[in-house]
Amino acid sequence: MKQTNEPGGVIIGQRNRLQYIILGLLSQRAQTGYDLTRAFDHEIGEFWQASHSQIYPLLQRLETGGDITHEDLITGEKLAKKQYELTPQGRTKLNAWISEPSPELTATKDDFILKLYFIKSADDPRLAPMIAEQLQLHRDQVEHLQARRQTVFPTDDAIQAAYGHYLILEHAIERETHYVAWLERQAATNH
């Protein structure tokens, strides 16, 4: 099988990015699997999703591999939790990943876009409702992201302390805003 990659070719790959996200989250502070699971709901949820059934086994693998270690904490009478932190090796691995090139474009995998591909004619009656639905969806997303920016980055200090996170939030807001604008233009064209 040809591996890739005429220009414009786009691959997804099987590179276990989740492990690096976990290392990255642990680089900020020691955390339990439960903490990490929640982080994917709010902290970094706009950019990556993972559930606990994927996280716990991966934590075990990372510990076996020497990238993280854990300390047992007891809450209350006997509830044990495992607080994980990076080893120097894990920190090195994280930094190596960040430093390595990212030369690949990722396919978007947007259902709506895919469906559009098979709409042959501008007169197709399904077109207008599809666009209206996406407008709603992406307008809501813009609002959500703006609210996130408000709460996560209320001050200039907050921005300076997590600059990259700020950048990608800004980028997501712009992307969604442009998406909305494009949809609005299509809705107008299709009157």
Add this chain to the structure above:
Amino acid sequence: MKQTNEPGGVIIGQRNRLQYIILGLLSQRAQTGYDLTRAFDHEIGEFWQASHSQIYPLLQRLETGGDITHEDLITGEKLAKKQYELTPQGRTKLNAWISEPSPELTATKDDFILKLYFIKSADDPRLAPMIAEQLQLHRDQVEHLQARRQTVFPTDDAIQAAYGHYLILEHAIERETHYVAWLERQAATNH
């Protein structure tokens, strides 16, 4: 496990979209597995990728399920190929998929964006080269997409005949153009 989906929550899901893409491609004309494989390299490659090892088994499943049928063609002396076409059931299934709502946002899974998340400071020396690399990548992509538009949609008739495809190509060009503009602004800020 909680299923989803605070606003801004984003899922990927396991809904076998590939089968619908195959049905969609077959709705345009009868094709072999090999033809479909090539279509993912050039026809629809900007929006979805699949390799023959995924396509051939899926074609078998779709035929078993009654969505497609095949006819054996002989090329030359004895090379058999299987030309697949939609059954009425398959066509109905395709149209049902297109008509059903697409209420979910898809996570972007962009490596660069992910790495940015873990860049804490605007002074991080890795930031500038990372942005420069992505600039190159996305500028190339804009060029590639514009060239595609040139070749696939040279005339207004071509646009009218595959309007949805035209729309998503336009959309991809805009998205990538805005991405480049954003990267340029970051590069300027970071001087």
Add this chain to the structure above:
DNA sequence: TAGCTCATGTAAGGAGTTACATGATTGG
């Protein structure tokens, strides 16, 4: 006749989702 393209498969394994399973803690 050698190399490339056409043509169709299977196998092995990793990534990700959904579901199953269990138990402790805390706050109303």
Add this chain to the structure above:
DNA sequence: CCAATCATGTAACTCCTTACATGAGCTA
């Protein structure tokens, strides 16, 4: 005391990638 949350796992399954495997047709 009851419900929500905290906390950690395993099992089954689908999707997708990479690699293995085979053979025919075409063209220089």
